[in-house]
Amino acid sequence: EPEVTQTPSHQVTQMGQEVILRCVPISNHLYFYWYRQILGQKVEFLVSFYNNEISEKSEIFDDQFSVERPDGSNFTLKIRSTKLEDSAMYFCASSAWASKETQYFGPGTRLLVL
């Protein structure tokens, strides 16, 4: 069964460094999302992406964040200058044209900013 994959599974970085989190959505999906889950808190929406542009973003998704679909398969989230409070689990999700409301999640990348 097709699934969303994410790399790396864990990333440790120093405050101020740039990180890129990578996702490979399900191959025929057209809608892509990033969410984050700070330890012990609820899952929060960051950004949605369709047709090579951002559809919607939350107030969390400030200028330090960017997303890109560099090729036909990858979907990336970049954090330019990480802060301690960026430490969280980051989930990628995707959905299909025929059922765009149904999102399938990847296993997540646990980011730790020191």
Next chain:
Amino acid sequence: AQSVTQLGSHVSVSEGALVLLRCNYSSSVPPYLFWYVQYPNQGLQLLLKYTTGATLVKGINGFEAEFKKSETSFHLTKPSAHMSDAAEYFCAVSEESDNQGGKLIFGQGTELSVKP
């Protein structure tokens, strides 16, 4: 604005007992409703969803949920708990916006523990 409230951050049941996890939502338009499960150190797995049609929806692993518009609820149930059901459960709501897909708004989660 949409929101989701899950009553009870922790629920404990005995193996074989009924599981009931509560979810209430607010939405200005007919919502799409979801339950996801997160096992330790894993991602979110879709359990079931309500979009339109039958208000009682069945999902994987014997779970089901009923959409009650009058109560703005979407409670998750399972007749008989199994040890393997121990996990965190998230209720979520979305409103599809045009052709752009819809962000999910999650509840705070309910951790289910199952006692032998």
